[in-house]
Amino acid sequence: MDTAFKGMRIVIIAAVLFGFLTFGIADDTYTISIAHINDTHSHLEPSSISLTYNSSPFVVRAGGFPWITSAMTALRESRSNLLFLHAGDVFTGTVYFSKYQGLADVDFLNPMHLDAMTTGNHEFDKGPSVLAEFIKKAAFPVVSANLEISTESQLYGLIKPYTIIEKNGRKIGIAGLTTTETPYISKPGKSVKFNDIIKSAQTAVSALTTQGVNIIVILSHIGYDNDLVLARTLSGVDVIVGGHSHTLLGDNALSQVGLHPAGPYPTEVCAADNTTVLVVTAWEFGKILGLTDIDFDADGRIISYRGGQTVILPDTPVNTPETTEFYESDRTGITSNPRFQLVKEDPVAAQKLDNYTAPIKGFMSETIAYAEEPLKRANNHGPGPIITDSILQKTAASGAVIAIMNAGGVRIDLPKGNISIADAYSLMPFNNTIYVLKLKGSQIKDAIESTIEFQISKDKKPPFLYASGLGFTLDLSKPKGQRVKDMEIKIKQTYVPVRMNTFYKIAVSEYIAKGGDGFMPSQGTEAVSPLKAASSAVDTGFIDSEVFIEYIRALKTLKNPVELRIRMSQ
Template sequence: MKFLSFALALGAAYFLDNVVADASVAVDRLVSKRHLTKRDAGFANGGNSRNSGKGANGKPRNSANYELSFYHVNDVHSHLDEFRSSGSSCTDATKGCVGGYPRIKTVIDTTRPTHRNSLFLNAGDEFQGTLFYTLYKGEKIATTLNQLGFDAMTLGNHEFDDGDDLLANFLHNLTFPIISSNIHTKNPKLAFALLPYKIFTKHNLAVLAVTTETTAYISNPSNLTTFEDPVTAAVRTVNYIKKYHKGVNRIVALTHIGYDKDIELAQSTRDISLIIGGHSHTLIGNMTGAKGPYPTIATNLDGDEVFVVTSYRWGEYLGYIDVEFDRKGKIVSYEGAPIHLTNATAEAPKLKAQIKQWATAFSAYSATILGSTEFPLIQTTCQLEECTLGDFTADSMEDYPLGSAVAGIINAGGIRAEIDAGNITLQQALECFPFGNSITELDFTGAQLWEIFENIVSGVSSVNGLTVTSFVQVSRSIRFTYNPTNAVGSRLITLAIKGEAIDLAATYRISTLDYLATGGDNFWASRSDFVTLGTMDQVWAEYVKSKSPVSYVTDGRIATTADTVSQKGI
């Protein structure tokens, strides 16, 4: 099979797009058009709208406008079945469980036929997070997704965790198009599975897609695959669409770059009217804890509004927005809100039965009780501050009996689920640490450690200028303070190990993960001077047994401060 380069893909795009578009039209269920109200969608959190006679920018509604409804999900992370909102498995439905593709399917099957015009889009990161991926890799995920009626999907960074070839096999089992405008690959099977954009002829609409360029160092793509700057790729693709698809004046971006980057993309481009995103697990809407409104409205280079939406994580919410385009392809009216998928949402029985059958393979893991915890081991705040699950995990690394480290460092992104108070099972250990990462030990000078923690709290590497893509959690022997209002590169105020201010000239042995050792999340430059020890899930499971009942509260090992002067070298 010949390598399908991006240039050749663009040249062939018109033919490929229209083949897929014609197939989509053939299976569309054309029913009488009815405007979907907040009540119709079952919105648990109210919703936002601008459609009472006037639309965006105060423009009057026009019968010539085109109404199109978008459903969307992102970052489901193999949560095929319902789960606790903490991220752990739903072992007791009476405690309240959310999400799951059977609930998504119910909402889609019930409400989508009420629209003459609708699209269902997936913003990536279907891989990793539960035993459905650990045991089955992409097989059961593909079987599930093919039953949902997706119109298109883009790739998240975690789709590359097990390499290009496994991903390519997964994509070839899907029955809907996969779009990427900024992933360039010389892997022929992967390249053949990707479209640079998708034209939906029925809607005079194009969907382009971009994935975070940090995938190159936070996942495991081969050296045959590269990731272009998302803004550069989006601008080029928009220009190509405008040049070669003259009748298409509605352009949507399907992204896996994160909420803040989505806003930057909106502000840095022209002609994109709607951005449907993922990656940052950002909650937006009218619910408690939301970071912004749904949709969030940004302004592009021409001063036009761009609507940014995302639907949190794990499939707890199904994104929904209904928009009206004017003749120029601009959105002039909208209504919608994320749909919260709770116990009140029925589960599609056939899909539910399939998933439950697959889950019988988990019984040995769910039945193995490692110990218990008096208080919840909190994960949801680990990317922002010290968290109890981060403390406990890093302490397990410091105390690893086969090691000789003085302290432990783990990336917050390496901890994936929360543990409720009560029994802790082996299945929960695997859900918390699904990546198969191993413990390793590295020697650092005090000066190197100061630079590492400065880079982490500043969010950018002083070594290569790249973004540090995760916060950190540390064991009890490390304590540091930082001032987040200081200038980048000057935020770390104090750093101590074993109760003493760090000695810049001394050498310290640190327990960490092989993922970080090889440059993951850009904590430090990739190294090879290490050997791997036990896997993180195994080490953690044994630590639970030895410390049970676990009783952890945060102890101030990570703290912010109003001090502005660094204590480096003092």
């Protein structure tokens, strides 16, 4: 193919893919383009998205590193001043991380020419040593201004507060930030300290300014709401590229297909120095690729910007029967939407993915525990109580004292004998993240009453759920709202009564947190999700199946619990 024609073709692809090109910019204006992803969590393959079109729900797969690679190639050819940034949480979430400990991820990110990444909390899930190996393989800087690692020998010198990138004669400063929740929801060890976010950020900005940098980007893993506070508080910052909260930003084009943006993309904030700060984040798992074109004057002030996010849809089905209908039917309604584009996979990256996938088959057959007796699903019986025990142990450092799992979230019985990784994923196939929610005792009781009623109405058979750290009596002879009594919470191996006006932290799957299986407390006259009712909510990012695998691998042998956590009234 003629080189000039090929270059023109790539420019056109990028224009179509992201819906805009830059024209009519003054000669003295400097434009940078920022492409970004966050919270990819080892989703090397495309991930499911539930959409609605013509009032009909359907599922498509989006993202995947071979397709993101292709999109980034087109963007780099079309934009001379392009930054590609990752706002943290590369680690933890799929079997690819379990098998390759982040090294598969970095093998994809390097050829994408990532310019910088900050550390998320999950980068510490396996301790400093695994993170250190990842950084050593990275061809890009890893930055975090509030990390103090001077006494952590494995990370010392590997993470800098900021980096400076020069493009076409202008310096761009990129400083990182990592959530201070990390010691409570991950395993950084005692040698890694997490300093104050705002003070650390302003110190980094001041250091960049003294070096003549007047375009400054904060690459943050503290969550969208905290990013907005940061934007209002700091001076000298132009853009905050965020992660951690898995927040979807966007416009009506996303709302039209059943997605629910939490704010505009970019979100414009007035800073402490009365300048404009643009806050962006790109949802999760690489399903969306964020892109913002920003025009600066000679003093580094934002003149104008154009931004948009694109849902990256593979142009053919990807080992997913549920998407076949979408690809075989009239796709005009989705593909004509400016936020959705079909993208061809990068052939080199696709072959690499195949190479990483092949060994997974053997990995999935690995034995991780032994069941000394059949584990059949029933009240207080089978895998369910063990799953809740694993969730509670994992989230105890976050303050959780109760873990609850819906019966429908436990999909199979486990026979006596060896339990493999494949068995664990079959047991919990939905790969829900775990939330820690702060609720009153009365709200927890209300939600349990609600899900019991939901099961009775739906299944017409005796209901049950699984719990750890919680006990109660269930009386099915009573009417709705009066079936749960004698609720107790386990404190240091002793059960004490649950106080209705006391707040407790409970750990549940994302499905339950969003009101799945009718697990919905009342708020005023309406039933709402626990996520909405909670006085605080943290998406830990831990995947329920991964947590269970880690837990039973340590136990080695399993048998049915003897504790009657949920008692049935006679």
